Structures are given as structure tokens and as C-alpha cells.
Amino acid sequence: MTVLPFPKGDNLTDTVISDVHFNLTALNINNYTLYSNQTLSNNSDCHLVLPPHTPPTLYPNGTFPNATSCYAPILPISTHSTISILFSTFFALTLLITLVSLRKQGANHLPSSSSTFRHPITRRWPFYFALSLSATGLIATITAVDVDRDYLPSTPLILRSFFLTLQLPLILATVWESLRAHRSRLERLIADADPFAFRAGDRRTKIQFWIPLLVYLFVWLTFFMTIPRAWNPITKQNDEAQTRTIAEPSATDARFKTGAVFATLAWLLISSHIFHIAHFYSSHLPHLSTSSPTTQRSANALLKPLVLCIAALPRVAYALFSSFSWPLSPFNLSAPLGLLFGLGYGPPLFVLLIINLFALQEPNEDVELARRRRERGERADVELGVRRKPAWWRMRKGTASGVMGKGAGRHVERLRDLVAEENVGGRKKGERKVKVNEPGKDPFADPSPELPTATEAQNRAEGRGSRRRRHVGSSSTSPSSSSSSSSSSDEISGSRSSWWWPHSKEQIQDEKEERRIHRAKEKGTYKPWGASLLETSTERDSGKRGEEGVGSGSGREEEGVKRTGPRRQGKGQVVRSMLDL
DSSP: OOEEOOOOOSSTTEEEETTEEEEHHHHHHTTOEEETTSEEEOSSOEEEOSTTSOOSOOOTTSOOTTOOBTTSBOSOOOHHHHHHHHHHHHHHHHHHHHHHHHHHHTOOOSOOOSSGGGSHHHHHHHHHHHHHHHHHHHHHHHHTHHHHHBSSOOHHHHHHHHHHHHHHHHHHHHHHHHHHHHHHHHHHHHHHHOTTSSOTTSHHHHHHHHHHHHHHHHHHHHHHHHSSSOOGGGGOOSSHHHIIIIIHHHHTSHHHHHHHHHHHHHHHHHHHHHHHHHHHHGGGGGGGOOSOHHHHHHTOTTHHHHHHHHHHHHHHHHHHHHTTOSTTOTTOTTOOHHHIIIIIIHHHHHHHHHHHHHHHHSOOHHHHHHHHHHHHHHHHHHHHTOOOOOGGGSSOHHHHHSSOOTTTTHHHHHHHHHHHHTTTTSSOTTOOOOOOOOTTSOTTSOOSOOOOOHHHHHHHHHHHHHHHHHHHHHHTTOHHHHHHHHHHHHHHHHHHTTTTSOOOHHHHHHHHHHHHHHHHHHHTOOOOHHHHTTSOHHHHHHHHHHHHHHHTSOOHHHHTOOOOSOOOOOHHHHHHHHHHO
């Protein structure tokens, strides 16, 4: 792209570009330059001057009305755009299939353990990275359509290059998490069948601790060496000179080369994990044998890791070679389409296809573990001669199948519904139990019982002692007195059987009144309530003390109870007195 002089016009201040007259003075004042690719630019604005996109006129302030930008997508789509649309469709399909695989393999059917490799979130990481890989591939292929349609390279080329480069650390993380999840699956199945198959703290656990740290270290170094950078120099491919001086040095600088080396080291570590699986888990492969053909195909401990590592190798090799060679670089607009799609987009798509095929073919880890436990239990029952009851005999579906399902407890819920419909509990289904307050009782009162005071507790103790002494004395005098005393003692013990429980003040007063009436009946000094109702409280109390002294010779003083002031009548006292009448 070279600079061209402005064509001559009708006078010294006029120029003709694509049969359109422009003010030469205004062009010079605004620093516009005419280039050989039919563009007019002043380093701020760039406009097309080729027909039919030539601006109709130029205003004195240096602006073009109805002008077309140099970065507008005005060209037709080419073979590159067509293949990009096809690959974008594939990436969109893998995105949907990965969601289905995540739902199947990431579901939790057994209680999770405290061990890290047994937690269900560890089985989901491969699909999380696979979703990210599918999304980046989808964005890169969709934006690649406008790379061919733009007159000059611009934002679509930056987006395609950015997401295509971002696929390199994502494909490494996806392959690594798939290998780690596969190894954890084998470890869990073997350890469940033989708890003593592996030792804690051995060389195996140390290797499994350090390899993930090193792998993610190299993956993050690859990310930081290739992604955070200036991407605008890659678009400077308008002519050969600009491409050679700006775009090529930017695409093959030291950062891209270092990132490619780190990606190669990460791939080597991931591949070495295959030998780790073969060394520590090959001796336990007989534990994985089963009668299911599907499980036999998925039980191979080396097939899936080996295929994934081979599928990711071309993408790592392409990143390494393109960082040293500009003609092979995916940032080059004239790069071979076979290398770009075969080594750039092909390996991520192949890795996603392998992960989803194995995920859809293999059963869920928890379901497979429960099935193996059930098979081992059946073999043990056959060896011991135990005959189990059928599955329908058990109440819960989760207990019968060994896996917690959605129908767990359906029989219990059915019985509860039947009980509610038959009104077994005294209420109909949906009927609320409403407690009706008693009339004359404060519904907001404190329901807790009140404890007796110290004086009342002392009176109770003294009354029990005096009655016990009186009962012993009367039992030695006569049979009639003994029978009456025994009956009275039974009544007293019955009334006193619940003394250990705290009562309210009204209950305590009722108990005192019962004891008073009982003592009066024993002495023969009991008066009906109708006779005592006419007396005042003071006269009644004094009369009682006199009668008790005459009748029995031992009054209140002998029992150790001293009463001062008038006696308050309780509710129970009034009711019983009226009944006596």
C-alpha cells in the first residue's frame, strides 16, 4: 500500500477522486492522504473512495456525509467463512451435548464423602472446561465469518485470534481434568471393592498431589504469556510492507514462543499421568471385570486417557510451530485453511467429541458403584446361602435399589395420606387443631405453674409429720380407728401423691381445705357450710380453735400450724361446701 498524490481537478483547489470533485484545501487542512487501496485516511478516520462507496461531497470542516468506513464488511463471504459456519454448528452441538453429559455424570446419587476424589464436584470439572472450550470455539468461528467480509482487517480478526489462542490452555485443562476424573473413578471403584488396595501416604498419593500443581502452573503460564497482550498489531496486514514490519513480529514474538513451550511441558506432564495410571492401577484391573458389555468397554483404564492426549497433541504442536513461522500462523490472513481448521479448530472439536462419547456411554459413577455393591452382595448371599426378600417387599425405593431415587418413601407417604383420609387421628385431612380458651381465663397468662412459698412448704412438712404420728397412735387403739385411719391415710396419701409436682395457689388452698375438713371429720367437729356461712371469718376461726381444743385436745398449736387473720375461701372450697349442703 503506497501513498498516491491527489489527482488534478478544475483548478488549484479542486481534485477529482472516482469522478467526484473534492476541495483540495479542506483535504490538506485535515491531513487526509490517498492510498493505493482506494482509501482516504488521516490516522483518525478512514473512508472508502472506490465506487460505489465514494462520498458524495466534503464539508469545509473536513467531514464526509454518507461515507463508508474502511473496516465495513462489504466483501462477499469466501471459503474461509463457509467452513467457519460449518465448524460453528459443530461447536454449538457439542455445547448442547456437553450439558446433557454434565447432567448425567455430575448427578449425585450417593452420600458424598469427605474425601476429595469422592466429591461430586470433581466429576463435573471436565465438563465445565469442556463447556468453556465449546463456547470459545463457537465465538471464534462465528467472528471468523466477518474476517473475509471486512475490507480492511479489524475487530473480527482480533476476536478470532483471541479466542483461538484461548483454546490452547482450555484444551490442556479439559484433557487433564478428564484424566484426573477417570483416575478418580477407577480409584473409587477399586477402593470400594477392596479397602486395603491402596495405602495412604505412599508414592502414589505424593505423585497425585504434585502433578496437578505442575500441570496448572504451566497452563496458567501459557495463559499469561499469550492472552494479556496488545492485539491491534495483528490487524496491520493491509500490504506486504506493513505485514512484514508490524503484524509478523507481533505474532512471532518471544511471548508466543514462551507460551507454546509451556503448553508443550503441560502436555508432557499430562501424558506422563497415563503411565501413572497404568503403573498403580493395572494390577487392580481384575476388580473392574463385570458381566456388562458396556462396562467392560469403559473399564479400560488406558483407552480414554490415551485417546485424549493424542487428540490434543496436534493443537499443541500447531501452537509451537506457528509461533516460529509466520506463514503457518493462524493470525495470518493468507494462512492455509487446512492447517487453520485441521490443527486449529479440529483438535478441540475432537476432544469434545471423545469426552461426550465416553460420558454418554459410561454409567454414572454413583450408579455404577451401587450396582457393583449390589452384585457383590448377591454373590456373598449365594456363598452364604442367604435368600433375600424381593425388592417390592421393602418400603423405600432407595433402600431397595441401593440408590436414592425420586420415588423414595412413596409407600410411607401413601400410608400417611390414607390415615389422614380415614380421620384416624380425630381430625379430618386439612383440619387445624384449634385450642379454645376457657371462659374467664386470660389466654395470655403465663401457663407455667407457680412454686409454693417457704412458709407453705414448711406447713406441708409439719402437717405430714403430725399426721404420720397420729396415724401410728390411732392404729394401736382400736380396729375401727385403725380402719378409719387407714382409709383416711389412703385419702391423704392420694391427695398428697402429687405433692412433688408444683401447683398453683388455688390448688394449694384446695389441698389445705381438704386436709382441714378431714381433720374436722376425724374429731367430730365438722360443720356444714350453711352454718358457718353466717359467721364472720374471725368468729369462725376462733370457734374452730375452741372446738378443736375441746374435741381432741390438740389444736393448731399441736400440729405446728399458726394462722393469723381471716381465711380466704378458694373456688374448690365453695364448690365442695355447696355439695355438702
